[in-house]
Amino acid sequence: MTSAETAAPHADTPPPHVTLLYGAGGPPAARYVEEILTHAGVFYETRQSGDSDYGLLPVVVVCGGTLGTAWREAVARHVSSGGILLCVGATGGLDSVLGVADVEACSPGWIEVGAGSHPAAAHASAPLHVFGGITVAAGRADELATIHGRAAVTWRRHGDGHAMLIGPDIGSAVAHIQQADTVVGDGEPAPDGTAPLDDGILKAEDGLVLDWARDRQTVHAPRGLFPGAWGGGAAPPHAAGPPDEPHAFPIFREPVADALRELVLRALLSLASAASVPLTMLWYWPRGLPAVxxxxxxxxxxxxxxxxxxxxxxxxxxxxxxxxxxxxxxxxxxxxxxxxxxxxxxxxxxxxxxxxxxxxxxxxxxxxxxxxxxxxxxxxxxxxxxxxxxxxxxxxxxxxxxxxxxxxxxxxxxxxxxxxxxxxxxxxxxxxxxxxxxxxxxxxxxxxxxxxxxxxxxxxxxxxxxxxxxxxxxxxxxxxxxxxxxxxxxxxxxxxxxxxxxxxxxxxxxxxxxxxxxxxxxARRTVHVVDGRLISSVAVADATVLRLLPDGAEASGAATVVDRYGFRFEETVGPLTSA
Ligand SMILES: [Zn+2]
Structure with a gap:
């Protein structure tokens, strides 16, 4: 499965395409990568660092912690012979494969994506808030994004394969933003008066971990009939002025955790595309719907x-x-x-x-x-x-x-x-x-x-x-x-x-x-792969299956071609059953 005897050795490989490999000693929340892949409809097999079966699917995701010597050697062989590696939140001890050096712990901050950015991060319209993981010196790898002035995301062509690192711990960041801090008292109010969390009522927002200044965007919209006061309280500062003229509203317009999820997905797709892996995914919605x-x-x-x-x-x-x-x-x-x-x-x-x-x-x-x-x-x-x-x-x-x-x-x-x-x-x-x-x-x-x-x-x-x-x-x-x-x-x-x-x-x-x-x-979470085919445990009508069209690949002609996450896919809509 890992040989590189032809120009596109993975072109005909059936799903699942991903091995998810946990290192030892990683933070518990790094495991949230599993939920990111599951919800996105990526099919994968999971391995622990203690496993002695070293067989790998074309795309290997190493998630937190450190790998033992045997696993490091297996993954290094996999990449040099045409396989793909994505490390998230840690190098797993694969620094030389990744081509990076000087690993340091990463304090909370924002991943900065440069202009003309790589497809893996092209969706990030603003810096992405993360809370830990690592930064590196890019060394022999290309630096795709930075944090605290050091490399946060890197890419390296290694042998016949490709190796990519997302240094910040994305799994932990997504879990932390979504689940927030334990609510035991009022949260800090927004300094601009738009969110007085100090209302004496314990509520979900009191656990908020996002940043009032850096994680919100100002939306300009007519106030209209909106009275500008919440629950009869004092009018917030943005409520003054004529209702039909644009007013400035600082809100959490961008779903930051979803942008972080997408960073992982786009990294996988970038790598799969480069290595001609026809990564197969079950789309979020039936009938190819963009959202619900x-x-x-x-x-x-x-x-x-x-x-x-x-x-x-x-x-x-x-x-x-x-x-x-x-x-x-x-x-x-x-x-x-x-x-x-x-x-x-x-x-x-x-x-x-x-x-x-x-x-x-x-x-x-x-x-x-x-x-x-x-x-x-x-x-x-x-x-x-x-x-x-x-x-x-x-x-x-x-x-x-x-x-x-x-x-x-x-x-x-x-x-x-x-x-x-x-x-x-x-x-x-x-x-x-x-x-x-x-x-x-x-x-x-x-x-x-x-x-x-x-x-x-x-x-x-x-x-x-x-x-x-x-x-x-x-x-x-x-x-x-x-x-x-x-x-x-x-x-x-x-x-x-x-x-x-x-x-x-x-x-x-x-x-x-x-x-x-x-x-x-x-229902969609019951879908799994048997002998390369997608099977569900309950009937799933109008399921949308996406098959990546890697760099330069031609569509078969029968399927619809759609753009998702900035990549081209063949889209098939139809029932999935356990038959
Ligand atoms: Zn109510």
């Missing part, structure tokens, strides 16, 4: 009249949505039935804001409120939850509570302030949490579905519909908006809802419920 939209509703106030009004708006817009219900409810049973009959979803809106009795933070209260919703609606399955006011405590415990109640998706991680709109946790993708505080790293079997903004017109300018949809579509994730029934009767809100839904459709996106997102992601 999602609208949720939180029933704060539980006013049946306003719910009926919003329900009609949803019907008029022909969109299925997710209704998160706040204890103790108040809608007639017929409304829940109608919502379900429309193909929409009834979900939980866990209340730990009240702070007393059953409405306080705690696993037993979460279970009680979930049981209340199941009993009230007569439905045994609740698939999704969002916490009222984005309440949060601890780090990952809520995800374990979700698993305990059969809830597949939590959508609490999002903004409660104008200045945290966008991607305060760096992602627009469904992601799985990684608990690194256990004895061994442990993935939790539930998804986080990030929220981008609360109500357009009321808590964000209507123009953010396009700004945020574009940002999520650019990273091929989920554009998640929230509309409270409590605001639907206010001037401009229903109109903004219709404009948003139309804009998503114009962008080629579909609007799905949270339950549909979970079902799709669960």
């Amino acid at each position: 939209g999602h609208i949720s509703h939180d029933s704060d106030g539980n006013d049946p009249g306003l719910a009926t009004q919003l329900h009609q708006v949803c019907i008029d817009a022909r969109v299925r949505t997710t209704w998160c219900m706040l204890y103790p409810g108040g809608y007639p049973a017929s409304l829940y039935r109608q919502v379900r009959d429309d193909g929409s979803e009834v979900a939980l809106h866990y209340d730990a804001l009240e702070g007393t009795g059953v409405r306080a933070w705690g696993r037993a209260n979460f279970a009680t409120q979930a049981r209340w919703l199941r009993d009230m609606t007569g439905d045994d399955a609740i698939i999704s939850n969002k916490n009222h006011y984005t309440r949060w405590e601890g780090r990952l415990e809520l995800f374990d509570w979700c698993v305990g109640e059969g809830i597949r998706v939590d959508q609490s991680k999002g903004p409660s302030k104008t200045g945290t709109i966008g991607f305060p946790f760096g992602s627009c993708h469904l992601w799985k949490p990684l608990d690194t505080e256990a004895d061994a790293p442990r993935f939790i079997d539930a998804y986080c579905l990030p929220l981008m903004t609360q109500d357009l017109v009321i808590t964000a300018p209507a123009a953010f519909a396009q700004v945020l949809t574009d940002a999520a579509r650019e990273r091929h994730g989920v554009a998640h908006f929230l509309y409270h029934p409590a605001h639907i009767a206010k001037e401009g809100v229903a109109e903004s809802f219709h404009d948003l839904v139309s804009y998503g459709r114009e962008c080629g996106m579909e609007w799905w419920t949270s339950a549909e997102l979970a079902a799709w992601e669960d």
Whole structure:
């Protein structure tokens, strides 16, 4: 498999194409690379440094830690005979293969990509925030990006193969940005007054690890009817001035963790392209969709009249949505039935804001409120939850509570302030949490579905519909908006809802419920490779399979050719079954 007897030795190799190899002694969160590859639909085999089977697939990814002598020799032979190596977060002891020297620990900072950048980093419109790993002296390798004035990303042609290093620990950075710090008190407010996190309410943003100055971008948009105040508080500084003139809004416009994920994917694709490996991936969405939209509703106030009004708006817009219900409810049973009959979803809106009795933070209260919703609606399955006011405590415990109640998706991680709109946790993708505080790293079997903004017109300018949809579509994730029934009767809100839904459709996106997102992601994660063929454990309709067209490769003519991550792929859409 690793011989270089022809000019394109890997051209006909079937998937899987990637061996993921863990060194010894790496940081536990470096393992998040596994989740990055899994979610991106890359098929791989995993090896530990203690394994004695040294067989390697064409693309080897070494992830954190150090390899033993036998493994280092096996990987060096692999590269010199035409194979591919990507090291992430550490050299694994392969410094000479990578052509780098003077390895140093990397302190938190930002990866800087130069002008005319390499395809691996061409998507990075701003420096990328990372929190550890290594930097090197590029030595015999080409330097593709820097951090702290030293080489952060390098590339080297070695023998007949190629070797690339991403020095910063991308797995740990993605996990850290998404999962954030443990919430035990209020976070530091933004210095410009746009995000007063010091509100005495423990919420997801209190764990925020991104930087107010360097990880936000200023978006200029007309304020419109947006009143400029959040929850009746003082008007933030950007709210002054005429509503129809552009105002400056500093927001987390770029999903930083997703850009870091893409750095790994683009590095793999660059290497595969150079070595003529037809890397095969299962695209995020069916039918070749570029991204998907999602609208949720939180029933704060539980006013049946306003719910009926919003329900009609949803019907008029022909969109299925997710209704998160706040204890103790108040809608007639017929409304829940109608919502379900429309193909929409009834979900939980866990209340730990009240702070007393059953409405306080705690696993037993979460279970009680979930049981209340199941009993009230007569439905045994609740698939999704969002916490009222984005309440949060601890780090990952809520995800374990979700698993305990059969809830597949939590959508609490999002903004409660104008200045945290966008991607305060760096992602627009469904992601799985990684608990690194256990004895061994442990993935939790539930998804986080990030929220981008609360109500357009009321808590964000209507123009953010396009700004945020574009940002999520650019990273091929989920554009998640929230509309409270409590605001639907206010001037401009229903109109903004219709404009948003139309804009998503114009962008080629579909609007799905949270339950549909979970079902799709669960199904696509059952897809695996048997004898070079993609097989799923459950039926997956309209799966989109991408096959890389390496440098200079011709398309077969039968398949559609699409551009993803700056590379050309043959795209095939069709069912995958276990047959
Ligand atoms: Zn609420």
